[in-house]
Amino acid sequence: MTELLDLDTALERLLSSLEPLPNCxxxxxxxxxxxxxxxxxxxxxxxxxxxxxAMDGYAVASSDAALLxxxxxxxxxxxxxxxxxxxxxxxxxxARIFTGAPLPGGADAIIxxxxxxxxxxxxxxxxxxxxxxxxxxxxxxxxxxxxxxxVAGDYLHAARLALLTAAGIDxxxxxxxxxxxIVTTGxxxxxxxMPLDSGQIYDCNAPMLAALARDSxxxxxxxxxxxxxxxxxxxxxxxxTKADAxxxxxxxxxxxxxxxxxxxxxxxxxxxxxLALKPGKPFAYGLFGGRPLFGLPGNPVSSMVTFLLxxxxxxQRLGGARNIEAPPxxxxxxxxxxxxxxxxxxxxxxxxxVTRDGHIEVTADARQDSNILSALSAGxxxxxxxxxxxxxxxxxxxxxxxxxxxxx
Numbered sequence: 001m002t003e004l005l006d007l008d009t010a011l012e013r014l015l016s017s018l019e020p021l022p023n024c025x026x027x028x029x030x031x032x033x034x035x036x037x038x039x040x041x042x043x044x045x046x047x048x049x050x051x052x053x054a055m056d057g058y059a060v061a062s063s064d065a066a067l068l069x070x071x072x073x074x075x076x077x078x079x080x081x082x083x084x085x086x087x088x089x090x091x092x093x094x095a096r097i098f099t100g101a102p103l104p105g106g107a108d109a110i111i112x113x114x115x116x117x118x119x120x121x122x123x124x125x126x127x128x129x130x131x132x133x134x135x136x137x138x139x140x141x142x143x144x145x146x147x148x149x150x151v152a153g154d155y156l157h158a159a160r161l162a163l164l165t166a167a168g169i170d171x172x173x174x175x176x177x178x179x180x181x182i183v184t185t186g187x188x189x190x191x192x193x194m195p196l197d198s199g200q201i202y203d204c205n206a207p208m209l210a211a212l213a214r215d216s217x218x219x220x221x222x223x224x225x226x227x228x229x230x231x232x233x234x235x236x237x238x239x240x241t242k243a244d245a246x247x248x249x250x251x252x253x254x255x256x257x258x259x260x261x262x263x264x265x266x267x268x269x270x271x272x273x274x275l276a277l278k279p280g281k282p283f284a285y286g287l288f289g290g291r292p293l294f295g296l297p298g299n300p301v302s303s304m305v306t307f308l309l310x311x312x313x314x315x316q317r318l319g320g321a322r323n324i325e326a327p328p329x330x331x332x333x334x335x336x337x338x339x340x341x342x343x344x345x346x347x348x349x350x351x352x353x354v355t356r357d358g359h360i361e362v363t364a365d366a367r368q369d370s371n372i373l374s375a376l377s378a379g380x381x382x383x384x385x386x387x388x389x390x391x392x393x394x395x396x397x398x399x400x401x402x403x404x405x406x407x408x
Contacts, residue, residue: 004276006387007345011310013272014285018292020153020320021244023176029165032156034217035174036320041150044168046140051103052081054135058116058124059095059107062132066092072123079104094124103136110135143167153322175320179221181240182209185250185260186298187228204373205249205303209296212307213247216315230259237263241289244318247311250298252282260295264288276387278344279370280306292318299370305347305382308406329384332362332400338385338392346385349375352400362400380404 024038053059059079060067067073076093077086081100088105089095095104103110109130117125143149149163150156156174164172189203190196203225210220221243226236228251240246251260252273261284264270268288273295275283279302284295294311296303313324332352340346349372352362364383365375384399385392392398 004274004281004344005272007275007277007309010272010275010283010285011313014310014314015317015324017271018314018317020175021178021318024173025176026171026173028171029161029169032172032174033158033161035156035172035177036152036217036316036322037150037154037156037172038152038175038320039173040148040152041164041169041172043143043145043147043149046145047143047163047166048137048139048141051139052137053097053099053101053103053110054137055110055112056098057110057112057135058126059089059097059103060109060111060126060130061089061106062109062130062134064089064091067094067126067129070125072119072121072125074121074123077104108132108136151322153320155321177217177219178244178315178318179242180213180218180245180247180315181221181243182206182213182223183226183233183236183240183246183248184209184224184298185226185228185233185248189225189250191225204300205296205298208300208304209247209249209307212304212312213315216312217319218245218315228259230263233259233263234267237267237288237293241291244291245315246288246291246293247296247307248293249296249303252284252295252297260284264293264295268293275306276344277306277309278346280309280347281344283310285310297370300373301349301376302370304376308382309347327401327406329399329401330360331397332360332383334392334394334396334398335361335363336394338364338383338398340385340389340391342388342390345387346389347382347401348385349379350381350383350400351379352381352402360400362398 073094075096078096079085079101080098085102085104089107109132111126111130115127119125184203184206188200190200192202206223210223213220224236226233248260261273264286268286270286273284275281282297283306286293296306316324348364348368350362350364352360354360367375380403382401384401
């Protein structure tokens with residue numbers, strides 16, 4: 001029997017076989033979220049584009065003789081955010097200024113309004129003179145014009161989009177999203193909304209995998225179902241080769257009705273099959289019609305877990321990601337014992353919480369069968385247990401992978 005492949009080895013082999021798709025497009029910055037850059041982006045303008053006040057107060061020249069002597073200064077102008085600065089400050093004068101407003105000529109510091117006192121004659125007296133640069137946001141203090149802000153393969157998240165926009169960039173060159181085809185298999189599956197016949201269950205993998213694919217930065221081109229028949233499966237997979245990648249659930253085990261691996265072997269190429277993983281042992285990866293095909297287990301929990309661990313990083317690579325980061329993880333203390341047989345790396349479903357004293361505790365769900373969707377839906381994490389780990393007792397430390405922002 002073929003030796004079970006370690007998860008990390010499988011992921012390394014999978015990613016090393018993939019390259020970013022060559023298709024690129026120019027998108028307005030407002031539509032570029034969840035894409036990867038295909039070209040270096042440099043700042044068109046400095047950020048901020050002019051020196052401005054960091055707070056409401058008064059703009060002064062820190063070297064003004066009257067200010068240094070403690071004399072009251074005349075307020076010669078009032079500058080609001082969005083307005084042009086007035087004339088340069090004359091000796092003995094200051095400007096009433098508000099947050100975000102440009103500094104007038106000659107001013108090099110801001111005194112907060114809380115440190116000022118209005119006196120007779122429209123003058124203002126200050127508690128103490130400021131240092132040059134106090135509460136001033138200088139031109140280019142964040143970004144200089146021409147500075148490299150991002151390079152090909154960087155992900156366009158909300159903060160990066162804000163930075164590019166602030167630096168004068170209104171459109172970006174990005175990798176096109178990978179188009180995926182989702183194929184579910186099994187005579188027992190029934191489409192949502194249809195009445196169930198005897199022995200049937202609803203096809204929950206189709207909407208789940210489509211949602212996961214979209215969350216991973218892919219466009220879902222088609223969602224099809226194939227019965228447990230090699231010919232029918234082959235026809236559906238042939239149609240699916242119009243996509244950039246094929247995600248297939250079910251039919252990858254060793255049963256008489258499991259045909260995905262055989263069809264893949266006959267008409268394509270099997271890179272690897274069967275992982276030392278729980279849930280998700282019968283996972284297959286290969287090429288069909290020149291397209292990467294991910295054969296996921298049919299049980300919905302196994303399907304989701306293997307998608308997160310293997311398919312999501314693959315879609316990120318196809319979409320142009322420069323670096324594939326491992327999902328976030330942190331240590332937590334078990335509140336209850338966990339049963340675990342050595343031999344497979346186990347991702348048990350659970351729920352973690354932060355205690356009042358700042359410690360992180362985690363409880364594994366009592367139901368760990370790969371068909372128990374409620375445990376995955378209600379939980380907020382996966383508990384990563386090493387391949388050769390055995391049973392664990394309450395109080396022992398484990399690694400936890402939060403599902404928020406990763407699998408949600």
